[in-house]
Amino acid sequence: MTVLDVAPLEAAREQLDISLGDLWGSYFALGGSSSLAAVGRHLAGDDQMSDVQHDVLVQALNERFQDRDMNHPVAYSRP
């Protein structure tokens, strides 16, 4: 399992000024299957979700950036 770089995700969340709960809501709506606590641990670097769950989270962040006319600035774990 590759080690995922979560720092850009947490930086993006702070830049977007959205709470963890709010982000988890968007992640859940996209089909994310990890709990709020697991997402919190992933972002804090305490635990790691799977690549695809990481990318669902990235998608949730990127869609918030889309609302600000920025097309997918956060990189996915896989191209």
Add this chain to the structure above:
Amino acid sequence: MFEKSPAEPFREEFDALVRTVVTATTDLNSALTSVARMGCSGIDGCTAASITLIEGATPTTVACTEGIASQLDQVQYDARTGPCLEAIRTQETLRIESLAADDRWAEFSAAAAEVGVRSSLSMPLPLPEGNISGGLNLYGGGIGSFDEADEKLAAGFASYAAAVIANVAANRSAQELAEHLQKAMESRGVIEQAKGILIARQHCSADEAFDILRRASQRENRKLREVAESLVERARAGE
């Protein structure tokens, strides 16, 4: 709720009101108007009652039994001072036996005299600390319309009003949560459908199906849900 319960005759009416608020309506104004009416009819010397809410910095009369109550509230809002605003600011009850003899709010007292109001009782609502504060305003036609017993009664009605506000706020939060969940479930549903179509057509895994959708989202600069909806619609059309 409060030690002495002179408002007890209204308990059933109030309970029914709260049930209605919690289960059926979020119309704060009509619920608070009912409380103001109960307060006005339950306190002998009261000729008009109103409820002020301050959200942020702007006071608004959200309920009143007579036009003169909102009129007198407005005089205070315009002057940015008066017994009702003072009671909310200090969180202490203000009972004025004779408005004519009280020189603290001359403009308000003069306006009150013009509409036949000679005394007042202003009671802060016991709301939790936060962005919303409020007060129950009782206006009396005679000098000394309100006594200590009326203060206790009014405190009961102020508690009722605070309970109504808290219930409406909780109900709104629950409704909002339910709406968010509903939208999230709809979104998940259509994304799962799209993934199912991709799995069947391309013999890929669920994770790979998600990757296909999110790449299309990035390439087309569209939300993933929109990409999924288009795919499902095209599949339905037999494309």
